Amino acid sequence: MVEQEFLGYINENRLFGSMDRVLLAVSGGLDSMVMTELFYRTNQLFAMAHVNFSLRGAESDADAVFVQNKAEQYGVPFHLIRFDTAAIAAERGISIQMAARDLRYSWFADLCRQQGYACLATAHHKNDVLETLLLNLTRGTGLAGLHGIAPKQERSDSAVLVRPVLFATRSQLAEYARVHALPYREDSSNADDKYARNRLRHHVVPVLNELNPGLWQTLPRTVERLRAAETLVDTELARSWTEVVVQHGQSVFLPAAKLLILPEVTFRLAAWLKPFGFGEEQTNQMLDSLSRSVGQVFASPTHQITHDRLADGNTGLLLESLQAVPKYEVTLTDWPDMPIDVAGQFTLTIDVVDKPIDFRPPVDSRIAFLDAERLTFPLIIRPWKQGDRFRPLGLRGHKLISDLLNDMKLTRSERQHTVVLLCESQIAWVIGRRIAHAFRVTQQTRHIAKIEFHASRLYPKST
Amino acid sequence: MVEQEFLGYINENRLFGSMDRVLLAVSGGLDSMVMTELFYRTNQLFAMAHVNFSLRGAESDADAVFVQNKAEQYGVPFHLIRFDTAAIAAERGISIQMAARDLRYSWFADLCRQQGYACLATAHHKNDVLETLLLNLTRGTGLAGLHGIAPKQERSDSAVLVRPVLFATRSQLAEYARVHALPYREDSSNADDKYARNRLRHHVVPVLNELNPGLWQTLPRTVERLRAAETLVDTELARSWTEVVVQHGQSVFLPAAKLLILPEVTFRLAAWLKPFGFGEEQTNQMLDSLSRSVGQVFASPTHQITHDRLADGNTGLLLESLQAVPKYEVTLTDWPDMPIDVAGQFTLTIDVVDKPIDFRPPVDSRIAFLDAERLTFPLIIRPWKQGDRFRPLGLRGHKLISDLLNDMKLTRSERQHTVVLLCESQIAWVIGRRIAHAFRVTQQTRHIAKIEFHASRLYPKST
Structure with a gap:
């Protein structure tokens, strides 16, 4: 009966195929031990993985031994890792709970990749959904905090997470463990939330279940509606962003x-x-x-x-x-044949050509025409600095670069990312903005260096 | 302090202006009595309205007397009505709770309209918001069940509802009543939900408040986010409807x-x-x-x-x-000068003109050109009936209207709303579909009756 529901849930939600090898995250607690037993009894291909977070001394070690023995009993592959979670959390300056989660999931993702498991299965059930929802509601949330736990989810590290016992309540899993005399250890995960979850579990959920005896049937539909609503909200957010x-x-x-x-x-x-x-x-x-x-x-x-x-x-x-302004200096000792990538920020292409008879200066400030004979090597490309000054084309006196950029009404980011081309410590071009008077093409110029600036965009078109 | 918050909340949410007369719905319970006191102490213009639902015999009557005495004390207009709620509910076949709500709000709306009150104020507070949210969550809901109670809301009957004590929790209102030694009666509204709300109030909400002592500060923001999300969902639903x-x-x-x-x-x-x-x-x-x-x-x-x-x-x-097909018969005794409205379903315009030399039958089936001499008065317009038959233009034999409509692959609704034009008990035109052979324009025709059919649309373009 429970096995039927389990298989039905896997198929309905297309969690994985019958030939897929699934990695089970097994703490040794009730939920994960029942999940493992269900995989075993329904002849799925699976392996077990256990994380020893070293948070409860000998007890943690005993959990690991318990799960390992079970894996031997089932005759399936077993993966074990031990983290000094408290030390790592302190080192990274994050909570123990957050560190445990990061460590756990990145290890699972590595295992899936290296060992070729189709997905990772965790033993979340209906009570987890309701408790998470109530906890988020209590602490303050938006739609994202109410949409529950998805049956299947692709993580940003491309690991696939499945929750094959999400069809069951905690008491159904407990009943299954009782009927099959399944041993299990006290669950040690979610230590920080444990108090809050226990309060909800023992004091809040029973009242809600009394007010609606069909609670566990209506809950998945409520959650599904909220998840769908969230998708529509995201659609509308993306649409209006591009409009604005x-x-x-x-x-x-x-x-x-x-x-x-x-x-x-x-x-x-x-x-x-x-x-x-x-x-x-x-x-x-x-x-x-x-x-x-x-x-x-x-x-x-x-x-x-x-x-x-x-x-x-x-x-x-x-x-x-506010990306930190990169500090770099690019030195050119000869005219380059290929576009130059400048510290991953932009590219410059340089062509040296004979000056045409009908020479006209360029209109686009991203292109500079400079006197090639006047430019002597080495040429230096670097971000401008406070105090940099030059004589802009057509002006009589010198000007601070900072004043030039202010006059041009550039944004802070544009000012920060402005770069200069130097020749013998003189600024020849404030790249993409203005060339220096001394390096302009004159009647005496025979060869022109045509330098083109190609910026990359910092921002995506929509979130 | 509480009075300041009260005035601040009214202004921030633009509930009503300082010169507006507000009608207060007063049951006599804690919430509405505190609301009334706040209106009184802040010198608002207000009147009180009480509904006696006759659901608790002498107690109900005592509530009414209590509120009436208060109104006299405050020196404000008082409106009272008595309903035999149980009898009305039985008569309408709805729950007592639903009947009470319908009766109450329609009476309030009438009062506002007749007496010129700017809006109706009810004494909903923060606990009502949380309890409603939890109740809906428990029973199964969508976003609409979670968005709480709006500070201001225009009802479909155009009455404006305001909730000026939504800034406060129940215990803040109780504290205010204690400090000012305000008497009140046990609240009698929401009788059906009372048990459920009491369970939430005494067993669930205290646990949530313990888990987040800032619950009452975060709740309004959560609710506001969900309300905004709902608006975006509605926008996306309307947009995709028109696309589909x-x-x-x-x-x-x-x-x-x-x-x-x-x-x-x-x-x-x-x-x-x-x-x-x-x-x-x-x-x-x-x-x-x-x-x-x-x-x-x-x-x-x-x-x-x-x-x-x-x-x-x-x-x-x-x-x-599935709108019932209207039964009607329109009789024309002469050529009409104006468009004829046919039972509110559609209009016909009729022009009688000399037959042009280069006469061509119309392409659009919504226009019929008939031989004006052949049409003798009275003309009858009515929905077609089972058994109706005629000889369609160009066909040799007669055909049942039902067969014609089936052959045209019309939808059920289109078939149901098809109407015929009769002359001497003969069908001259299945309006908008096909004219009868006998009434066609021939070489002998001298005058043409040009009849045009204009349908109205049943469905709005979007929900």
């Missing part, structure tokens, strides 16, 4: 005029900017700032947002990368 | 080819068809039917859906109204 954003150099710009007419703009902006490290509090402040004059700046660990006015007069939010 | 549907006469058609590639089609279809009275179980079956041959029919109280194949060969779901 304007690419601005290497940054993106969200015009206030478009933002402020969007329904639920607070929610949208928070969702859009979350991947860039901004919190809800900040996005609320950004929206508030739009009703004041420009200039306010908001920073996340990786990005910054400025309430800014662009050259076309439009105001809005400018999203720029 | 094809208008087909008076019905709409959902092509299988477009449906089956939609992400989360099960969820979408259920949401789209809910307003037409179909349940989730049915929509799942409809999707299943698409992988079989056409013909399966699904009915709701007002509509039917057929897995059908259209004339262009496309298969899909055809949504038709």
